[in-house]
Amino acid sequence: DTEVTQTPKHLVMGMTNKKSLKCEQHMGHRAMYWYKQKAKKPPELMFVYSYEKLSINESVPSRFSPECPNSSLLNLHLHALQPEDSALYLCASTHLVKGRDNSPLHFGNGTRLTVT
Amino acid sequence: AQSVTQPDIHITVSEGASLELRCNYSYGATPYLFWYVQSPGQGLQLLLKYFSGDTLVQGIKGFEAEFKRSQSSFNLRKPSVHWSDAAEYFCAVAPWGNQGGKLIFGQGTELSVKP
Numbered sequence: 001d002t003e004v005t006q007t008p009k010h011l012v013m014g015m016t017n018k019k020s021l022k023c024e025q026h027m028g029h030r031a032m033y034w035y036k037q038k039a040k041k042p043p044e045l046m047f048v049y050s051y052e053k054l055s056i057n058e059s060v061p062s063r064f065s066p067e068c069p070n071s072s073l074l075n076l077h078l079h080a081l082q083p084e085d086s087a088l089y090l091c092a093s094t095h096l097v098k099g100r101d102n103s104p105l106h107f108g109n110g111t112r113l114t115v116t
Numbered sequence: 117a118q119s120v121t122q123p124d125i126h127i128t129v130s131e132g133a134s135l136e137l138r139c140n141y142s143y144g145a146t147p148y149l150f151w152y153v154q155s156p157g158q159g160l161q162l163l164l165k166y167f168s169g170d171t172l173v174q175g176i177k178g179f180e181a182e183f184k185r186s187q188s189s190f191n192l193r194k195p196s197v198h199w200s201d202a203a204e205y206f207c208a209v210a211p212w213g214n215q216g217g218k219l220i221f222g223q224g225t226e227l228s229v230k231p
Contacts, residue, residue, distance in 0.1 A: 004159070042206055042221030043160065056218070090159055104150055105219065107159035 003027055004108035006091050012114045015081060021111045023074040023091030032074040034066060035090040043090055049074060050096060081115045088112050118143045120209055122222035129197050130230045137192040137225050139207030148210040149190045151181055155203045202229045
């Protein structure tokens with residue numbers, strides 16, 4: 001069982017739809033992340049939130065819009081996606097340690113997104 | 117530039133046989149090193165990590181890994197593989213002063229287990 005919960009597990013959406021992915025953790029972690037993973041590839045970092053503020057955006061297209069309403073929740077709002085955006089979207093969280101950042105990431109099981 | 121290399125894309129071993137998955141990193145200092153496992157349709161689960169100290173680290177599910185500075189390697193080992201170990205394995209590094217969890221992942225090694 002993972003301590004990072006992602007919903008939904010699967011999502012199929014058309015290119016004109018608007019949908020949201022949700023992620024929740026109750027481990028007191030103050031850093032949360034969105035990763036995108038294509039089949040047979042490693043995860044690619046999309047966004048990082050530190051203390052509920054966006055700290056890293058890895059040049060992600062604006063059709064992906066992250067939101068961190070509080071320290072336990074992370075959303076990814078999707079709009080006007082393309083078929084090539086179909087992938088497994090993983091949420092992760094970690095403690096923020098002052099100085100060197102060395103805490104391992106805790107991953108959720110992901111949302112399998114298919115864009116038609 | 118920092119990088120992680122997992123030379124083996126796919127490995128097949130017999131159940132009960134020993135396993136070694138290779139990982140080499142390119143970085144000027146000693147990074148933080150991790151091995152993650154991903155079963156089909158699942159997220160990534162941390163197997164073990166190395167930060168400093170004893171270069172042989174023990175992880176979950178009977179896995180261990182050895183950090184060798186001279187070879188810039190962090191190979192994962194298991195003495196006896198179980199069928200349930202079939203999965204994708206990712207080596208990852210977090211460089212010194214890394215901000216925001218920017219892990220650098222290797223390309224992954226897919227492990228198949230023969231009965």
